[in-house]
Amino acid sequence: MRIGLLTDGGYPYATGESRLWCDRLVRGLTHEFDLYALSRSAEQEAQGWVQLPPQVSRVRTAPLWMADEDILGGHAPKGLLARLLTGGGGRSYGRRERRRFTAHFTALATSICTADTTGDDADGVRRAGASDTVDAQFTDGLYGLAELAREHGGLPAALRSETAVRVLEAACRAPGTGRTVQTATVPDLLAFAAELDRVLRPLSLDWYDEESLGAVDLCHATSGGAAALPGLLAKRFFGVPLLVTEHGVQLRAHYLAATGTPLSAPVRALLANFLGRLATEVYRQAALITPGNTHARRWQERCGADRAKVRTVYPGMEAARFAALGESGDDGGPDTLVWVGRIEPSKDLVALLHAFAEVRKAEPDARLRIIGAPAPCAEGATYLAQCRALAAQLFPDEAADAHAIGDNPVSFEDIGDAELPDLAEAYAAGGIVVLSSVVEGFPISLVEAMFCGRATVSTDVGAVVEVIGGTGLVVPPRNPRALADACITLLRDPERRARLGAAARARALELFTVEQNLAAFRGIYLELISHSPVRRDTHALNADGAPRPFATPPEAHVLGNWTAPVPLTTGRTPSWAAEGVCAGARRTGDGDV
Incomplete structure (x- = not known):
C-alpha cells in the first residue's frame, strides 16, 4: 500500500507541528510512504530534516512562506x-x-x-x-x-x-x-x-500527475488547511481517497492567533471566511476524518463535517520513558506541586502563582516547582520575567531564585539541570501535577503525568476533561481560588492522591499509547483502501487493456533502495525504484528527493 502523507509545517522537518506523531506513524507501519511537505519559514527549512526510515520512498517539498519578490529575487x-x-x-x-x-x-x-447567515440547528449542525x-x-x-x-x-x-x-x-x-x-x-x-x-x-x-499523487493509493493529510489541498486535487484528478487527521483544528488556531497579527480586521475576516470554506470542502471530500480528541471533533462538525465520517483517534505517546516512575509507586514530594510545559501567556502561570499564594496560607510547607523553558519568541521571555517578578512580589521574604530550590516556595527550573536530567525526573519532583492553561488543545503534559501515575489538578479547557476522564480534579480556568482549593484537597489526602494516580496511569496506558494509535490507523488504511475502486496502472497494460506480463515484478512490493532505478520500456520508473530512498535519499535543488 502506498500512502501519500501530506504535511504543513511539520514532518519531515526537524521542527514543526505533528512531527513526532508522523514519525511514529511512518516507522510503526509497514506501508510505503511518499511525503508531500509544505514548509512555513526559512528558519524551519534551515533546521533540516529528521532521519527518515526506509518506509519513506520519496519526499517532495514546497515553501509557503516566500513572497513573490523572494521568488523573483532568485531565493526560491x-x-x-x-x-x-x-x-x-x-x-x-x-x-x-x-x-x-x-x-x-x-x-x-x-x-x-x-x-x-444560515446558522446552526439545535444539534450544532x-x-x-x-x-x-x-x-x-x-x-x-x-x-x-x-x-x-x-x-x-x-x-x-x-x-x-x-x-x-x-x-x-x-x-x-x-x-x-x-x-x-x-x-x-x-x-x-x-x-x-x-x-x-x-x-x-x-x-x-507539479505534484498532480500519474508519477506523483496519481500513483498513491491513499492521501493522508495531517491538517484540514493548506496540507489537505493536494489531497483534494488528488481526489478530483485521480480519484485517490482522502483521510484527514487533525489534533488541533486549523480554523480554531487561526481564530486564536488572529488578534496577535498585524493584519487589519477586514483582512482577518476575509482570511477566516476563506479558511472556513476550505475546511468545509475538505471535510466534505474526506473519506474519513480522524480528530485527535472530541474537542477537535466538535469544531469539525461545526464546520460541516458529517458525523458518520468522523472517528476520534487519540495521538499516541511513548509510555516506556515513564514506565519506571509509573510502576515504582513513588509519591515524589508529597508537599510539592509541579507544573511542566512551555512558558507562555496561554498557560496562565499568573493565576497559578496567585493560587499558590492561597495554598501557602493553608499549607505553609507547600512548594511549587515551575519546570519548562519559555516559548521561543520575545513574548515567552517577557512572560517568564513577569512571572518571576510576580513570584518575588507574592513571596517577598522568600524571593524565588532561578534554579536553587532550598527554602524558596517557588522555583523556576528547566529540564537538563543537575536535579532534572530528563522529563521523567520533572514529574517525579512532586506529588501533584498542575495544569493552569486558559487555552489548550490536547494536553500532552497531562498525559505524561498520567503515565507517571501522578494525581493532577487541571483547568477545564480544550480536551482536558476528555483526557482525565474522572482520574483527576478539574476546575474552571482563570479561577485561582478554585485552583487553590483543589490543590489543598489533594495535599491533605495522600490516599486519594495515590488512587487517582493509579487510575490515571491505567487510563493513559489504555487510550494514549503509540501502539493503540498505530493499530487504529492500520485498520483505517485497510478499510479505506477496501472501499476504493481498483485503479490499474495503465503502464502495466497492453494495447488491448489486458495486464502486461511481468510489468510489475514481485520485488516492487519490497521497501527500501534494493536496486538502482531501472526504467520500464514505457519510460516510467516504478515506485519501488524511486530516486532516493530513506536515510540515503538526496535532496535535489528543486525541493524533491
Whole structure:
C-alpha cells in the first residue's frame, strides 16, 4: 500500500507541528510512504530534516512562506520560479486563460465575501440553504483555478494581479457581504491577496500527475488547511481517497492567533471566511476524518463535517520513558506541586502563582516547582520575567531564585539541570501535577503525568476533561481560588492522591499509547483502501487493456533502495525504484528527493 502523507509545517522537518506523531506513524507501519511537505519559514527549512526510515520512498517539498519578490529575487528552490510564476515552460497566460482565471476567481471571491447567515440547528449542525450556493461557488472557483494551474503550469502571479484586486473589491462591495468585509480598503485587499496567494500555492505545484499523487493509493493529510489541498486535487484528478487527521483544528488556531497579527480586521475576516470554506470542502471530500480528541471533533462538525465520517483517534505517546516512575509507586514530594510545559501567556502561570499564594496560607510547607523553558519568541521571555517578578512580589521574604530550590516556595527550573536530567525526573519532583492553561488543545503534559501515575489538578479547557476522564480534579480556568482549593484537597489526602494516580496511569496506558494509535490507523488504511475502486496502472497494460506480463515484478512490493532505478520500456520508473530512498535519499535543488 502506498500512502501519500501530506504535511504543513511539520514532518519531515526537524521542527514543526505533528512531527513526532508522523514519525511514529511512518516507522510503526509497514506501508510505503511518499511525503508531500509544505514548509512555513526559512528558519524551519534551515533546521533540516529528521532521519527518515526506509518506509519513506520519496519526499517532495514546497515553501509557503516566500513572497513573490523572494521568488523573483532568485531565493526560491531551483525550478520553483517556472512552476509558480510562469506557464510551466515560461509562457504567461493568454487572453483565454485570463478570462478563465477571472471567472473562477470571481466565484471564489464571491463565496469568501458572502456572509453565512444560515446558522446552526439545535444539534450544532449547519443547515442547508443559502450556504449551499456559497459552497458551490467556492468549489467551482477553487477547482477551476486548480484545473487552470494544472493545464498551464501554475497561476502566474495572477492572485496578486490588478485583476484579482478588482475582483476582490467588487465582491466586498456587493450586497450580502459582511459588515467588516465591506470596510476593506485597497491596502487591505492587497494584503489579503498576498495571504491568499500563499495558501493557494499548492495549486501551482507539479505534484498532480500519474508519477506523483496519481500513483498513491491513499492521501493522508495531517491538517484540514493548506496540507489537505493536494489531497483534494488528488481526489478530483485521480480519484485517490482522502483521510484527514487533525489534533488541533486549523480554523480554531487561526481564530486564536488572529488578534496577535498585524493584519487589519477586514483582512482577518476575509482570511477566516476563506479558511472556513476550505475546511468545509475538505471535510466534505474526506473519506474519513480522524480528530485527535472530541474537542477537535466538535469544531469539525461545526464546520460541516458529517458525523458518520468522523472517528476520534487519540495521538499516541511513548509510555516506556515513564514506565519506571509509573510502576515504582513513588509519591515524589508529597508537599510539592509541579507544573511542566512551555512558558507562555496561554498557560496562565499568573493565576497559578496567585493560587499558590492561597495554598501557602493553608499549607505553609507547600512548594511549587515551575519546570519548562519559555516559548521561543520575545513574548515567552517577557512572560517568564513577569512571572518571576510576580513570584518575588507574592513571596517577598522568600524571593524565588532561578534554579536553587532550598527554602524558596517557588522555583523556576528547566529540564537538563543537575536535579532534572530528563522529563521523567520533572514529574517525579512532586506529588501533584498542575495544569493552569486558559487555552489548550490536547494536553500532552497531562498525559505524561498520567503515565507517571501522578494525581493532577487541571483547568477545564480544550480536551482536558476528555483526557482525565474522572482520574483527576478539574476546575474552571482563570479561577485561582478554585485552583487553590483543589490543590489543598489533594495535599491533605495522600490516599486519594495515590488512587487517582493509579487510575490515571491505567487510563493513559489504555487510550494514549503509540501502539493503540498505530493499530487504529492500520485498520483505517485497510478499510479505506477496501472501499476504493481498483485503479490499474495503465503502464502495466497492453494495447488491448489486458495486464502486461511481468510489468510489475514481485520485488516492487519490497521497501527500501534494493536496486538502482531501472526504467520500464514505457519510460516510467516504478515506485519501488524511486530516486532516493530513506536515510540515503538526496535532496535535489528543486525541493524533491
